[in-house]
Structure formats: C-alpha cells, structure tokens
Amino acid sequence: MKYNIPLILYVVLQFVAFFFVLVGTPLDIFRDKSPNGFGKFPCFTLWGILFNCTPGDKMEGIDAYSGCPLRMHQFRAAEAFVIISIVVYGAAFILGLILLFCCPVLRRVCLTLNIVGVVTLCVVWALVVEMYYKDANPRCEKFKEGASYSSAFVLFVLAWILDVINIFLLLLPFAGVDAGANRRQSCRPRSRMEVVGGDGGRA
Numbered sequence: 534m535k536y537n538i539p540l541i542l543y544v545v546l547q548f549v550a551f552f553f554v555l556v557g558t559p560l561d562i563f564r565d566k567s568p569n570g571f572g573k574f575p576c577f578t579l580w581g582i583l584f585n586c587t588p589g590d591k592m593e594g595i596d597a598y599s600g601c602p603l604r605m606h607q608f609r610a611a612e613a614f615v616i617i618s619i620v621v622y623g624a625a626f627i628l629g630l631i632l633l634f635c636c637p638v639l640r641r642v643c644l645t646l647n648i649v650g651v652v653t654l655c656v657v658w659a660l661v662v663e664m665y666y667k668d669a670n671p672r673c674e675k676f677k678e679g680a681s682y683s684s685a686f687v688l689f690v691l692a693w694i695l696d697v698i699n700i701f702l703l704l705l706p707f708a709g710v711d712a713g714a715n716r717r718q719s720c721r722p723r724s725r726m727e728v729v730g731g732d733g734g735r736a
Contacts, residue, residue: 537706541633544630546695546698551625553692555622556688557687562577563664563680564576579608579612580595601670603673608664618653621646622692624646651700658689
C-alpha cells in the first residue's frame, strides 16, 4: 500500500499531542513568583498545590480552595476535561495508526475525535486562563498577582494547536488509503448479474 504523507504526519502529530497532554496533566500550571522559605517555590497543579514543585512531593489537594467555591469548581472541571482529553487523544492516535494500514472509514472517526479533543482541551486551558486573569472573589485573587504560567499550560496549548492542525490534515485526500480501497473494490470477483449486464452492454 502506498502511504499518504499527510496521513503519516497526522499519526506523528497525534502521538506528540497525546504525549503532551499525558505528560502535562500532573505538572504545574502556575508557578509562584516568590520563594516560600528556603528558596522553595510553590506550584499549582490541576490536582493541588506542590510546595516544592516536585511531583510526588508534599501536596495539598484542591480542598485547599474550599473557601473559594468558584475556584474549586474551576479546578474540578479542568480535571474532568483533561482526563477526557487524554482518552480522546489516545483513541485518535490508535485509530490513526490503524488508518495508516487499512479501514479508510476510520478517517471520519478520527476527524470526529479530533474535533471533540479541540473542544475538551480548549475548556482546560480556557479555565486556566480565566483563573489567571480573573478573581474568583475578593478573597481569591487572580493567579496573575503572584504567579506565572508554567509547563503544563504550555504543553496543553501546544497539544491543542497540533490537534487543530490534524483536523486540516484529515480533510486532505488520503490518496494511498483511498486508492488501496479502490483497488480492492476493482479486484473483487464480479457477480453473475454484473457479468451478464456487462456483456449485454457490449452487445
């Protein structure tokens, strides 16, 4: 089978996007600008507050925002949508890999998954941006006051951009896959009715 360059590029970019979302999920989205004693900089992840910016180190959960119900709901929503994004991006990569070898109909499935992925991951980084620029209430200031964007936010945005690019790649003709499907169609045995009809047409 002759492979199509846009399809190969799609699979590669989808794997990178999936990897970015997977790696970025446990990392910090905000990093405090000022040290919190002994040169330690608190980091804020979707799952809680790391007191030394080291995954697996001492962490205080999202319940730390119990005094800010809106802020806590924003984090909970971001957690849910990032988990959905991991599943969607992973499924799109696996189905894209299968599409590379067969099953042209999977292109529509992959396109649907990528559109869903654009929406779900957009919700995640949009919530992060809202928390960065907007106060939850007078006691819960925007993160911009004392923190900056960190690695997880960058990875989420990059993954989202790659997903958008992949949507356009899926809209391009996959000559290799489509041609292979056409060859299989033309090589299948003709039925008796097709043979009779063809002979009648020539007569």
